[in-house]
Amino acid sequence: MTVAAALLLGAFHGLNPAMGWLFAVARGLQERSRVRLLASLPAIAAGHLGSVALVAVVVEVTGSLTTSTMLSIAGGVVLVGFGLWRLLSKRHFRWVGMRLSLPQLAAWSFLMSSAHGAGLMLIPVFTDLHAGHAGHAGQALSGGLGVAALHTLAMFAVAGGIALTVYEVAGLTVLRRAWFNVDRMWAAALVGAGVLTLLNA
DSSP: OHHHHHHHHHHHHHHOGGGTHHHHHHHHHHHTOHHHHHHHHHHHHHHHHHHHHHHHHHHHHHHTTSOHHHHHHHHHHHHHHHHHHHHHOOOOOOOOOSOOOHHHHHHHHHHHHHHTTTTGGGHHHHHHHHHHTTTOHHHHHHHHHHHHHHHHHHHHHHHHHHHHHIIIIIOTHHHHHHOOOHHHHHHHHHHHHHHHHHHHO
16 A cells, blocks of 8 residues: 555646746757756756655654654654645745756755655655554664655656657747646645545544
């Protein structure tokens, strides 16, 4: 169940243009280079992995000092609060300049993933791992980092598929006609995950 949840959430993150595939497409179109697009994807995935792995480490460290119930409640409150803030906020994160080095792109991806609460969505998964490995901090931490890696692999695969499809077939014009507000759906999903976490705490 833990692996399935991590993979599904990774696919969901890969679907979201704010998590990076739109940036990869823009870089590819700007340089008229599929190679530039493909080179952008691992850097974006690395930043995303860093953001999610940081949450896994925090859950393990704080979980060793508190009970799993308190950690679940705190995580649920954070999820609901962050999701409501994203739902009610009229602000959109602005795109930065397109000419970035790959390390700068990874740092941008880390910041965007953190700002959109990518790791927060996995709090229920990480707390379940922590509870299942009570007394074995090393196993819980390695399990959490493994889940973060699987999650990012799913995100990378979906984002890469979308980026290549948009680049090769439609270009960015399809986004002006057919794309829906993934950011709002993402915020609602955060709230839903938080509510479920609180109910199961």
